[in-house]
Amino acid sequence: MKKIILASFTFFICSMYGTRTPEYKVDQVFTNRWSSRVFSKEPVLTEELMCLFEAARWAPSSYNSQPWKFVWARNGSNEFTKMFNCLVPFNQDWVKQAPLLVTIISKDTFDHNNEFSRTHSFDTGAAWANFALQASLNGMVAHGMSGFDYDKIKKELSIPNGYTVEAMVAVGKQGKQKDLPSKMKSMEKPSGRKPVSDFVFESTFGK
Ligand SMILES: Cc1cc2nc3c(=O)[nH]c(=O)nc-3n(C[C@H](O)[C@H](O)[C@H](O)COP(=O)(O)O)c2cc1C
Incomplete structure (x- = not known):
């Protein structure tokens, strides 16, 4: 009980102040990564950029199927505008400063037998995590987004059937807070996390 109260208090404080003190010792690569908007x-x-895709490449996947695909574009290109136009206005407000946009897609079926892969999104999520961690290690920002029109981007990028659009990512080097639209300034800090005891259960789910 004491542990739960302490963990909840830590989470509350971390959420408020954006500090990132892990409950257990982990490499700082995990706590240093965060989703800046500048x-x-x-x-x-x-x-x-290719260095980040290289990190994604080494993610584990079911049957080593590597179902991830990435479409990227530079700010100023027609393809960037196509992706940008699919974003919700809130995201457009800060993504307009981003040098690069990436759309993450996964292949729904295995190459080796054309059967549905239950884990295509899970595997692609692992690749995205590698991408984001490498970006952070290299002093870059990789900010994931789901705030966009999934049907529209599928059409805009001519993604064939059998592939799932998973997320978009704004990529660049870390900027200065003063360049952020003022309504977003208060959000510009690393967030906290739920306590480990909230999501890890010995033997029985939920206990
Ligand atoms: C799949 C995914 C979708 C997200 N969608 C958005 C989004 O549309 N707009 C946004 O500003 N942030 C978005 N985020 C960023 C999250 O809000 C952020 O990762 C979360 O608050 C944890 O903060 P941290 O990444 O700084 O640790 C998204 C993140 C992920 C992984």
Whole structure:
């Protein structure tokens, strides 16, 4: 009981102040990554972006099927505008400063037998996590988004049937807070997390 009260208190404080003190010792790569909304004007070299896809490449997947696909575009290109136009207005407000947009897609079936893969989204989520962690390690921002029109982007990017659009990501180098629209400034800080005891159960779900 004491542990639960302490963990809940820690979560409350972390949520309020955005501190990121883990309950158990973990590598700082996990707590240092966060979803900023400010981008530097400094361009991202193609090599720097490919490094993030390289990290995604090494994610585990069911049958090593590697169902992830990524479509990326630079701000200023027609393809960026196509992706940008699918975002909800809240996201457009800050993504307009992002040098790059990435759409993450997964293949619904296995290559080896064309059967439905139950884990195509799960596997692609692992690839996205690698991408985001590598971005953070390299001093970059990779901010995931689901606030967009999924049907529209499928059409805009000519994604064939049998593929699922999973998420979009705004990518760039970390910018300065003063460049963020003022209504978003209060959101611009690392968030806290639920206590481990909230989602880990020994033997019985929910207990
Ligand atoms: C799949 C996914 C969808 C998200 N959608 C949005 C979004 O549409 N707009 C936004 O501003 N942030 C979005 N986020 C960012 C989350 O709000 C953020 O990851 C979460 O609050 C945890 O904060 P942290 O990433 O800084 O640790 C999304 C994140 C993920 C992984």
